[in-house]
Structure formats: C-alpha cells, structure tokens
Amino acid sequence: MFHRTRIGDVNYSAEGGFALLAVLAFLLLFAALLLPFSSAARLGALTSSHNFERSRLSYAAESVNAYAAVKLTSDLFWANSMTRDDGKSCRIKDLTLTLRIVNHAGLIDLNVAGVTTIAAGLKALAMSDEQAAAVAGSIVAFRSLQAGSAPASGPQPDFGFKHAPFEDVVELLDFAEMRRFTPEQLSEIFTVDSHSAFIARDFAPKPLQPILAKLDGSAREGSNAFPAYTLVTKISRRGESAIDARIVTTGDMRGSGRRTPSLPLSPSANAAFPECGSLLGADMTAWLAEAFS
Known part of the structure; x- marks a missing residue:
C-alpha cells in the first residue's frame, strides 16, 4: 500500500514538472512571437514622432519665408542687408535657424x-x-x-x-x-x-x-521694376531639420511663391548664434518660441 502511494506521488510530481515546462515553453514561444511586433510598434512610434517633428519644422520654415516675403516689401534696409551674404543664422531656445535671401536683380x-x-x-x-x-x-x-x-x-x-x-x-x-x-x-x-x-x-x-565687369555695358545696370527673391530657410532642432525654399515676387507682381531647389547655406562659423529677435523681429521670434515650447 505504501509502495503504490509513493509511486503515485512520483508520477504526480513528474506530471506537474512536465506541465510547468510546457507552460514555460509556451511563454517563451509567445515572447518570441510578440517581440517582432513590439519592436515594430516601437519603430512605428519613433517614425511617427520623427515625421511629426519634421512636419512641424517644415511648417515653421514656410512661415519664416512667408514673413520674410512681407518684410522684403516693408523694410528696404532689412532687405538690402539680407541679400548680400550666403545666410544669416540665429537661435531660439533649442532651435537653430538659417535664412538666406537671393535678390534676382543680380x-x-x-x-x-x-x-x-x-x-x-x-x-x-x-x-x-x-x-x-x-x-x-x-x-x-x-x-x-x-x-x-x-x-x-x-x-x-x-x-x-x-x-x-x-x-x-x-x-x-x-x-x-x-x-x-x-x-x-x-x-x-x-x-x-x-x-x-x-x-x-x-x-x-x-x-x-x-x-x-568686363562686358563693357552689355549687361546694363539699373533698378528692377519686378523684384523677385529666392528665400531659403533651414530650421534644426534636436537632430531634426527641415528646409523650405521658394521664389517670391514683390511689388506689382507680388506672389506667394513657388517651390524651388534649395540653395547652399553658409551660416557663420560661430557656434554662439545670436538670438533671432534681431533677424526676425520680436513677434515672429515669440511665435516660434511658443510653437516649440
């Protein structure tokens, strides 16, 4: 009687151990199947976040160009100062902004x-x-x-x-x-x-x-009745960046601008860029700061 009871106990323990191994094997298999989906979900979330940030930067760059187009008409001194170099850079919190304006009169x-x-x-x-x-x-x-x-x-x-x-x-x-x-x-x-x-x-x-200078008058100099400009704005933040480039016309032929290939940007080599208030004005700078706060 004692012998049969012990045999029963041993069999019960063996069956319990086998069940535990089966459960562990199932969990491992489930984890192996779930891991790719988890990685894909994480990658999808990162990609979505990346795309969202790029979109925000793109819209911000478009807004800066729209602001610059208006500024070109309203502030001649600002326009002349902006069209004589390969780009001016500034910062707003953790944003770095470079703006280049090319006057088509040249x-x-x-x-x-x-x-x-x-x-x-x-x-x-x-x-x-x-x-x-x-x-x-x-x-x-x-x-x-x-x-x-x-x-x-x-x-x-x-x-x-x-x-x-x-x-x-x-x-x-x-x-x-x-x-x-x-x-x-x-x-x-x-x-x-x-x-x-x-x-x-x-x-x-x-x-x-x-x-x-050597053309002896073949290229005439004078004012342009239909001012046109190429505007290029690049905005960078936390490793992400976006560029908006477009051609705008001012004066009687004023237009909102059409997209164009981006021109090279050569901002100052100085890493300590000035605040954007002097470049974009207080209102535009405050808007960008609020948008990326």
Missing part, C-alpha cells in the same frame, strides 16, 4: 538677356569661353518665338527648340552640355523671374561679378 534672366550676358553666366559656372558662346547662342534660340533661328553648329536640346519663354531654370538641362551642373548651381546664376536685362552687380554672385 541674376541673369534667361528670357531677356542676350547671348553675351548668358555666356558670362556660363563662364561663371567654369565653362570655357568657346563652349559658353556656343551654348548661349542655342539658349537664345531655344526661347526665340521664331522657328529656324537655331545656330547651325550650336548644341541641340534633346526635345527640340521650345520657341517660347523659359518657365524654369531647370529647362537648361534639356541641353546635354548643361547636365554637369545641378539645378542649385544654375539657380545661383540664372533666373526667369526678374523680367529685366538690368543686373545689379552688387547683388550678383561672387563668381559672376568680375565677368560682368
């Missing part, structure tokens, strides 16, 4: 400039004198309303001559010879928004200034 309008002036812009991009002259002739023919005006030996665009004004600087990439340059490089020299043959050399990019 750029070459592809729809108005003559062959000599356009060739000057191409030489500023380090194209040889001979190739610059040939490509410039084809560029003028590209926009010419008259068919048959293309130079016989000049470069030919891939899709034929447009015989209509340039709508964007990137149309220069229709020429194979221009594809060594990026849209950003082209936008540093050329424009389609000034609608003027006048070039303000003070606002011209540095590589173009000495070449314009």
Whole structure:
C-alpha cells in the first residue's frame, strides 16, 4: 500500500514538472512571437514622432519665408542687408535657424538677356569661353518665338527648340552640355523671374561679378521694376531639420511663391548664434518660441 502511494506521488510530481515546462515553453514561444511586433510598434512610434517633428519644422520654415516675403516689401534696409551674404543664422531656445535671401536683380534672366550676358553666366559656372558662346547662342534660340533661328553648329536640346519663354531654370538641362551642373548651381546664376536685362552687380554672385565687369555695358545696370527673391530657410532642432525654399515676387507682381531647389547655406562659423529677435523681429521670434515650447 505504501509502495503504490509513493509511486503515485512520483508520477504526480513528474506530471506537474512536465506541465510547468510546457507552460514555460509556451511563454517563451509567445515572447518570441510578440517581440517582432513590439519592436515594430516601437519603430512605428519613433517614425511617427520623427515625421511629426519634421512636419512641424517644415511648417515653421514656410512661415519664416512667408514673413520674410512681407518684410522684403516693408523694410528696404532689412532687405538690402539680407541679400548680400550666403545666410544669416540665429537661435531660439533649442532651435537653430538659417535664412538666406537671393535678390534676382543680380541674376541673369534667361528670357531677356542676350547671348553675351548668358555666356558670362556660363563662364561663371567654369565653362570655357568657346563652349559658353556656343551654348548661349542655342539658349537664345531655344526661347526665340521664331522657328529656324537655331545656330547651325550650336548644341541641340534633346526635345527640340521650345520657341517660347523659359518657365524654369531647370529647362537648361534639356541641353546635354548643361547636365554637369545641378539645378542649385544654375539657380545661383540664372533666373526667369526678374523680367529685366538690368543686373545689379552688387547683388550678383561672387563668381559672376568680375565677368560682368568686363562686358563693357552689355549687361546694363539699373533698378528692377519686378523684384523677385529666392528665400531659403533651414530650421534644426534636436537632430531634426527641415528646409523650405521658394521664389517670391514683390511689388506689382507680388506672389506667394513657388517651390524651388534649395540653395547652399553658409551660416557663420560661430557656434554662439545670436538670438533671432534681431533677424526676425520680436513677434515672429515669440511665435516660434511658443510653437516649440
């Protein structure tokens, strides 16, 4: 009797141990299956947070450009001070902001400039004198309303001559010879928004200034009746950043702006950036501070 009871106890203990092992195995299997979902959920949360922060920074950069567009019209002194360098930087709490404004009065309008002036812009991009002259002739023919005006030996665009004004600087990439340059490089020299043959050399990019000085009046200087600007704002915060770049027009042709490739930004090397109040004004600075508080 005692012997059977002990055998029963042993069997009961063995069955209990097996059940415990089965439960542990099930828990381990469940954990193994759950871990990828947990990691995916965590990654999704991080991605969502990343996208939200990028969106906030993007909207803030757009707002700064909208503010700058109004400021360009209302404060001529501020406008002149902002269009003579490659970017000004400032800080608001843990935000770092860089704003660059390019005055198109210093750029070459592809729809108005003559062959000599356009060739000057191409030489500023380090194209040889001979190739610059040939490509410039084809560029003028590209926009010419008259068919048959293309130079016989000049470069030919891939899709034929447009015989209509340039709508964007990137149309220069229709020429194979221009594809060594990026849209950003082209936008540093050329424009389609000034609608003027006048070039303000003070606002011209540095590589173009000495070449314009040698044109003997081919590039006329004077005021521009239709001011246009490229606005580029970059805002960074806690490792995230966003850039908004757009072209705006002021004066009688005032427009809200169209997006454009971002231009290079060269902020001051000084890490101790000044507060943004002196750059953006108290109201805009306070709005940004409140938005990211």
